Amino acid sequence: MSRSKILYVDDEETNLINFKMAFQDHFEILTALSGPVALELFRENTDIAIIIADQKMTGMTGIRFLTILHHLDPEPIRIILTAYSDTHDIINAINQGRIYEYILKPWKEENLLLTLKKAEELFLLAEANRRLLAELQQKNQELKETNERLLADMKKRIETEKALFAKQVELAHAGRLAALGEMASGMAHEIHQPLTVIQLDAENLQFYFSRRKQKSLEAESVQDILAQVKRAGKIINHVRAFSRSDFGGMQCIDPFVPVDNALSFFRQQFRAKNIALKEEIKNVPKIKTDPQKLEQVVVNFLSNAGYAVMEQAKEESDDYPKLVTVRLFQKPKSGLTNDHQRLIFEVEDNGIGMIKQIRKRCLEPFYTTKEVGEGTGLGLSIAHGIARELRMKLEIESTLGRGSLFRLLIPLNGC
Numbered sequence: 001m002s003r004s005k006i007l008y009v010d011d012e013e014t015n016l017i018n019f020k021m022a023f024q025d026h027f028e029i030l031t032a033l034s035g036p037v038a039l040e041l042f043r044e045n046t047d048i049a050i051i052i053a054d055q056k057m058t059g060m061t062g063i064r065f066l067t068i069l070h071h072l073d074p075e076p077i078r079i080i081l082t083a084y085s086d087t088h089d090i091i092n093a094i095n096q097g098r099i100y101e102y103i104l105k106p107w108k109e110e111n112l113l114l115t116l117k118k119a120e121e122l123f124l125l126a127e128a129n130r131r132l133l134a135e136l137q138q139k140n141q142e143l144k145e146t147n148e149r150l151l152a153d154m155k156k157r158i159e160t161e162k163a164l165f166a167k168q169v170e171l172a173h174a175g176r177l178a179a180l181g182e183m184a185s186g187m188a189h190e191i192h193q194p195l196t197v198i199q200l201d202a203e204n205l206q207f208y209f210s211r212r213k214q215k216s217l218e219a220e221s222v223q224d225i226l227a228q229v230k231r232a233g234k235i236i237n238h239v240r241a242f243s244r245s246d247f248g249g250m251q252c253i254d255p256f257v258p259v260d261n262a263l264s265f266f267r268q269q270f271r272a273k274n275i276a277l278k279e280e281i282k283n284v285p286k287i288k289t290d291p292q293k294l295e296q297v298v299v300n301f302l303s304n305a306g307y308a309v310m311e312q313a314k315e316e317s318d319d320y321p322k323l324v325t326v327r328l329f330q331k332p333k334s335g336l337t338n339d340h341q342r343l344i345f346e347v348e349d350n351g352i353g354m355i356k357q358i359r360k361r362c363l364e365p366f367y368t369t370k371e372v373g374e375g376t377g378l379g380l381s382i383a384h385g386i387a388r389e390l391r392m393k394l395e396i397e398s399t400l401g402r403g404s405l406f407r408l409l410i411p412l413n414g415c
Contacts, residue, residue, distance in 0.1 A: 004049040035060030055082035252415035262298035301347035308351025
């Protein structure tokens with residue numbers, strides 16, 4: 001470890017020699033016979049830690065010398081050595097030279113060494129603080145520059161996004177879905193836990209009444225509670241599905257598989273409700289997609305179709321021929337369109353259909369024409385969001401009283 005430098009100024013050479021011999025094992029000693037010579041040494045050695053000056057020197061007093069040094073560099077520790085105990089000199093030295101210690105001659109070696117060691121500690125501590133402060137200022141400057149770059153990048157990104165949004169007006173709807181999805185995800189999480197508690201308590205009450213075979217208003221109320229809990233659970237599941245925005249699970253698949261899986265949920269239901277299900281599914285190429293999400297779109301299409309034909313049957317007669325047609329095919333190649341480069345999936349029904357105003361709004365979240373308790377208004381908006389995620393296009397054709405057709409255009413992507 002390098003030794004700290006001490007500059008000792010005295011116009012008596014014997015004092016300089018004695019001082020150097022006494023402390024050269026502890027410090028690096030520089031000496032000068034006058035103030036002007038000491039100033040030159042100080043300018044040549046910018047790392048001096050301690051400056052000691054005799055007060056009564058010819059030409060320049062110690063106080064005058066230390067005062068000049070204080071203006072040049074206030075960091076080194078300054079000490080006055082003198083054989084005189086003049087109070088006026090002491091006060092001037094403190095006020096003008098900003099001295100650390102005032103030591104009377106003749107000095108005792110052990111006492112002066114202790115003073116020098118304390119002065120060295122003070123200087124090193126101040127130097128460490130200055131270094132840390134400089135590092136902190138540098139880090140702050142770097143942080144400021146980084147923040148400025150980030151702000152510039154953010155500004156550029158915002159401008160780019162604004163330009164993109166201006167060119168793609170349809171993304172405004174996707175933005176509303178994203179905002180609603182964030183809210184829906186948190187809402188579903190918060191509702192799920194108390195709903196589970198309600199269900200468990202209701203099931204306990206149901207078990208209690210069933211063991212006693214009691215038929216009462218209270219027992220019927222428990223059944224109503226469980227039914228409403230089930231309904232709330234379905235709503236939560238819809239909300240969770242609506243709020244999902246990840247693109248995981250992409251793989252090359254035969255699109256017939258998710259379509260057939262969805263149909264398996266409805267074949268028996270449709271038979272029980274006397275709904276004819278017509279399946280026109282052709283052999284088609286594989287596609288790269290998320291099979292679970294594609295299946296969810298198909299389920300939503302079939303669910304809406306089933307509801308639509310049942311509602312139309314209410315308007316007609318009991319023998320109304322309820323029909324849902326499912327198609328999956330690839331359009332033959334032609335020179336006029338690019339339809340041959342994608343698959344077409346359709347669900348068509350002869351249900352109640354929609355007027356133009358409803359058809360424009362049916363993809364909005366929570367928009368529904370069903371009676372209270374029959375729908376959440378999320379099914380088609382979920383399907384629309386998934387279609388956008390999977391780079392598919394959803395089209396709707398509908399005529400009031402004659403039915404609807406939901407079409408999904410699926411790109412072929414080289415599987």
